[in-house]
Amino acid sequence: MRTGGSIRILEHHLLRYRRTWRGSAITTFVSPLFFLGSIGIGLGSFVDAGGSALAGVGYLAFLAPGLLASSAMQTAAFESTYPVMGGLRWDRTYQAAVATPLLPRHIAIGNLAFVAVRLVIAASVFSAIAVALGATDPLRGALMVPAAVLTGLAFAAPIQAFSATQRGDAGFTILFRFVITPLALFSGTFFPIAELPAILQLVAWLTPLAHGVALTRAIALGTPDPAMALHLAVLLAYLVVGAVAAAALFRRRLIA
């Protein structure tokens, strides 16, 4: 029972997802096409014509892995905010779960498992579209998926912990406006981090997205990145520390 608890929570999410997936289908299937088309190909043609400094890589190929990692972050952030508030405060389904043999940490881990499933689906679709548009080859396209999933999880875990500390959803607006959106813009998604002022470069490298983008891009472009191990380590650290914090905060909220 104790190890299976997280699986039960995952099952619960999957059954819900079976009923609600249509709501997120547009973002999953259509946005990658729009973004890769308009920015990757449209804007990219100007970038490439101007003689790009992107190490001989076309802008679409540069953008695709960055956009993938960045959208993984956004999906993960969304799944770790409002649904957590719902479980803890609105529908109180987490209270119902801890009245059974399940423990708060099963909820935290089960939620992360579901975010992983969501990310695998979204990243696979994105990757397939990127390959179809010629951004990368199929093998590299497939290998981008786990990197993007890890990037998303590095956000999902700490954001779940953050959500457990919130009384209402006002904090989520702040999170998306002042953390998620700036990160999406300044973590190397659209242009190399090296173009940023030194101080902002430092800030960018302290957050998971810069590492996620760098990791996914190194895989997509096949350019060996000496800092690959560091990227992995940072992402894993955010995931593990975030998961432990989320489990502890869920416990504090549910068992009192």
Next chain:
Amino acid sequence: MISLAGGSRPGDGYHPQVTTADPLVLARDLSKRFGSFTAVDGISFSVAPGEAFGFLGPNGAGKSSTMRMIGCVSPPTGGELRVLGMDPARDGARIRALLGVVPQQDSLDMELTVRENLILYGRYFDLSYRESRARADELLDFVQLADRAGDEVEPLSGGMKRRLTIARGLVNRPRLLLLDEPTTGLDPQARHLLWDRLYRLKQDGVSLVLTTHYMDEAEQLCDRLVVMDKARIVAEGSPRALIAEHATREVLEVRFAPDARPAEDDPRLAGVAERIEVLPDRTLLYTQDGEAAAVTLHDRGLRPVATLVRRSSLEDVFLRLTGRTLVD
């Protein structure tokens, strides 16, 4: 005989004389404090198998905090607690596997159908899907929601949601069902339907522990109850015994026009009843014979605008013990 783990610890001189069966719940000097606030202040009680046991008291008396401790989702901060013979601090998950819980708020999953809510909850108890589905259908019949099985939860009425929550609490065939304010907020018809289901459960041998601030609910459902007020237990017994002990057989309730209401020490009230309570809206006269008391009032020239003779209830017991009404 229940085993109180570490029975030799200092101050533990409590060895209950259990002759027939071990109590399902045993609490001694049980306390719950949140910082400087004391929610439950040293209460002792036991619940026997097959019993319907109630906590009656106003909001904030400590009933829900006690229920959460029994449900093993709130560690006691003082005293002893054994549930199904086990220690919640050590065996919380094992105990919860054998409990059914109907919380004050329904906590149903609004994204799922009625039936899916039950199936998933069965899975939380590690039932197979097959078993979970079978029990879901059986329980939907029991709570008379079979025709809503495939519907979403949100549009259900409050009474239906409550019945679904009760069905959910039964999915693991619990040895003990905990119900926190089971009918609060329901209309009278929904309450009676729910009471009927709970009564049937009781007939089937399911032990119930419930909290309520409705005295009629406590009288209907509870074999035995404790009256709680301000974090403490102020009385214990069967509804009938409590009424016999703390109230008279009958109550004469009279209402006067606001300018004609006699004070408690009005000589015209003297000796009419064994005890008199003057409430803001009415005056209660506790007596063995309400009709006779009404006649006496009339003879003494008192002219109430409304007169009612009724049997004493737990409401009167509560008023007697605390000086306040249950629902204000």
